[in-house]
Amino acid sequence: xxxxxxxxxxxxxxxxxxxxxxxxxxxxxxxxxxxxxxxxxxxxxxxxxxxxxxxxxxxxxxxxxxxxxxxxxxxxxxxxxxxxxxxxxxxxxxxxxxxxxxxxxxxxxxxxxxxxxxxxxxxxxxxxxxxxxxxxxxxxxxxxxxxxxxxxxxxxxxxxxxxxxxxxxxxxxxxxxxxxxxxxxxxxxxxxxxxxxxxxxxxxxxxxxxxxxxxxxxxxxxxxxxxxxxxxxxxxxxxxxxxxxxxxxxxxxxxxxxxxxxxxxxxxxxxxxxxxxxxxxxxxxxxxxxxxxxxxxxxxxxxxxxxxxxxxxxxxxxxxxxxxxxxxxxx
Amino acid sequence: xxxxxxxxxxxxxxxxxxxxxxxxxxxxxxxxxxxxxxxxxxxxxxxxxxxxxxxxxxxxxxxxxxxxxxxxxxxxxxxxxxxxxxxxxxxxxxxxxxxxxxxxxxxxxxxxxxxxxxxxxxxxxxxx
Numbered sequence: 001x002x003x004x005x006x007x008x009x010x011x012x013x014x015x016x017x018x019x020x021x022x023x024x025x026x027x028x029x030x031x032x033x034x035x036x037x038x039x040x041x042x043x044x045x046x047x048x049x050x051x052x053x054x055x056x057x058x059x060x061x062x063x064x065x066x067x068x069x070x071x072x073x074x075x076x077x078x079x080x081x082x083x084x085x086x087x088x089x090x091x092x093x094x095x096x097x098x099x100x101x102x103x104x105x106x107x108x109x110x111x112x113x114x115x116x117x118x119x120x121x122x123x124x125x126x127x128x129x130x131x132x133x134x135x136x137x138x139x140x141x142x143x144x145x146x147x148x149x150x151x152x153x154x155x156x157x158x159x160x161x162x163x164x165x166x167x168x169x170x171x172x173x174x175x176x177x178x179x180x181x182x183x184x185x186x187x188x189x190x191x192x193x194x195x196x197x198x199x200x201x202x203x204x205x206x207x208x209x210x211x212x213x214x215x216x217x218x219x220x221x222x223x224x225x226x227x228x229x230x231x232x233x234x235x236x237x238x239x240x241x242x243x244x245x246x247x248x249x250x251x252x253x254x255x256x257x258x259x260x261x262x263x264x265x266x267x268x269x270x271x272x273x274x275x276x277x278x279x280x281x282x283x284x285x286x287x288x289x290x291x292x293x294x295x296x297x298x299x300x301x302x303x304x305x306x307x308x309x310x311x312x313x314x315x316x317x318x319x320x321x322x323x324x325x326x327x328x329x330x331x
Numbered sequence: 332x333x334x335x336x337x338x339x340x341x342x343x344x345x346x347x348x349x350x351x352x353x354x355x356x357x358x359x360x361x362x363x364x365x366x367x368x369x370x371x372x373x374x375x376x377x378x379x380x381x382x383x384x385x386x387x388x389x390x391x392x393x394x395x396x397x398x399x400x401x402x403x404x405x406x407x408x409x410x411x412x413x414x415x416x417x418x419x420x421x422x423x424x425x426x427x428x429x430x431x432x433x434x435x436x437x438x439x440x441x442x443x444x445x446x447x448x449x450x451x452x453x454x455x456x457x458x459x
Contacts, residue, residue, distance in 0.1 A: 006345065013349045017356060040434060040445040041379040047436040047443055049456065065379070132418055198434075201459035209455070219432055219454035226426055232454055242458045277458055 030212040034193050037061055043068045044076070044175060046200030053209045054193035060186075067186060068179045068199065074098065075171045075178065077121060083161075084169050088121065092162040099159045101171060101178050101284060108288040109151045109263075112304055116292040117263035119149045121168025127268075129259040130248035136257060142266035149263050176202035177287030180239055184283065201247075202287055203240040215328070221246075223275040223315055230315065231331025235279065241286035243294040244275040262295045271297030272316050279327050280310035298322055371431060373410045375403070376443040385410075401442045410444050412437060432457040 037058040040049045048068060050061055074083045074097050083095040105118045122145040126137040137145075153167040163169060171178070176199040187195050187206045194207030196216050205216040215236050219229040223246050233240060245258035245268075262269045271294075278290040289310050293301035298314045302324060305312055311325025323329055375383040377399050385405055393406040400416040409429035412422040415437045422437040431453035434445040 006343070009346055010349070013353065017353055020353075020357060038374070038447070039379070039381070040374065040376050040436075040443040042436050042438050042441045042443060045438055047434050047445075049434055049445060051455065130419070130421075196456045198456050198458070201457070203456055203458050216456070217454040219457045221457055221459035227429060229430075229454070229457070233458075240458045244459065247459065 031210055031214070033209045036209070039065075041065055044072045044179065044200060045078075046176070047198070048200070049198040050195070051197070052192050052195045053207070054191060057192050057195075060190055060192055064183055064186060064197070067182050071097065071179050071182055072175070075101065075175055077168065077170055077172075084171060087161055087163055088168045090162075090165060092160050094159050095161060096159045097178075098161050099156050101174060102154060102156060102161060102169075104282070104284045105171075105174060105288055106151050106154065106156075108285065108292060108304075108308075111307055112292040112296060114151070114264050115262050115269075115295040116173070116288055117149055117151060118169055118171055118173070119151065119153045119163065119167050120261060120263045121170035122148050122166070123261055123263070123266050124170050124172070124259075125168065126266075127257070127259070127261065129250065129257065129268075134250050134257075136252055146266050149266075173291045174284050174287040176200045177239065177241055177283035177285070180204040180283030180286075184239075201242055202283060204283060205235045205237055205240070207237070220275075220277050220313060220329075224319065230275070230313075230321065231329050233277070233279065233313075234328040234330070238279055238281055239283045239286040240277060240279050241283075241290040242275060242277040243290040245294075246274070260291060260294050269295035271295065271300075273297055273314055274317050274319075275313075275315040276301075277313040278305075278310050279312070279325075280308055285310065298324065371409075371446055371448050373405065373428075374445045374447055375410075376445070378441045399437075399440045399442045401437050401440050403444065409433075410446070412444070415440055415442070 034053040035055055037052045039061045040047055050064055052060055073079055076082050077084050077088055079085055083093045083098045087093050109117050126141055126145055128134045148166040153164040155162050179199045180202055183197055184204050194209045197204050203218055208214055215234040218233040218235055218240055220231055222228050222230045223244050243260055249256050249258035258268045260269050273294050276290050276294045278286045280286045285308055293312055305324055311327040314322045321331055370388045373385045373387055375398055387407055390405055390407045396403050402413040404411040404413045409427040411427045415422050417437050417439040422435055425435045428435055428444055428446050431446055431448040436443045
């Protein structure tokens, strides 16, 4: 009788241990990260960081780099043979890629009252912020350059694109987001389980790094302190873009001149915002909206964000943080 | 017969040893799953190719390395672009890269430094 009791106790104990171990390994297996391939390269004049998860993900890294370079070759105004450079020279160019990007940009331009406008090329070249030739242009120069800015300066017929004489396209504000869109299309057609890619700080998040489907942790850079993050966004899938006054700027006579120019005034935006991070379901839109929201300021941005079902994190000059919309953001 | 007495008569030394064994095994599994210190490594790329991977926790004395046309200072807590033959010097102005997810490129020289980690609650990527 006593031995029987002991046997039962041992059997129950062994079953408990086995169940515990099975539970542990089941959970461990679900939380374990898939094989990861990583690479950081320079493309589009910035850092491109890829983290791809899943077996055989390494083979996709070069293909994604090729996609980014192909887009840059088509939309960079600095590349003399690009479609955009040729459009800026007065030619009518057939390009589905450029037409698609412009159609999305024009939609945002109309919704934001023209503060974001890709016909701003003449103005950005006057300021040349971040380059050796950066300077504060004369008022007259800005007034003259503004004459060539406006969505009505673009004509799109099917995939044929042209601009009015003197107008210069600059897709710099949305090029990285457009690259993220192209990469997302590629990823969805591939066998990759999950990926986070940064094209100069514009982020795409796809799938997950484990079977459990854990969310990606996307840190937002602190606009005034390189040694800490502003906070962490948890995101399953989507696009994240940040516009800040800290990436490219110069200071003259104690005033900071940053690269985010209000297309209606020709001057760097000054609505008291120093950083805006937008989360939405399109790379081009997240890029365009982060620029537009930076220029408009929080209050005027609310309707715009709602229109595109986007969310945003605003940081003002006193480092107050305000979250608009539905973002899982810890700070 | 009191409850205490009844339990005492049923629980043997062997049972107690078994319970201790289960507790130790459980604790070991938990410690194993959360173990591992957060070691940072610096991955350095030149023209898209990884040319150096440095475990920063193993750096006792700081030293410099030349990658392409850039001079990098490697320290226990981060990596700094000391100099570069580029015109804007944005890479030098960036200062020390210290956290997982930090990355800086000298775009003209095609040198990228990226700080990475395999453990800890650090982010997967950084938006800026």
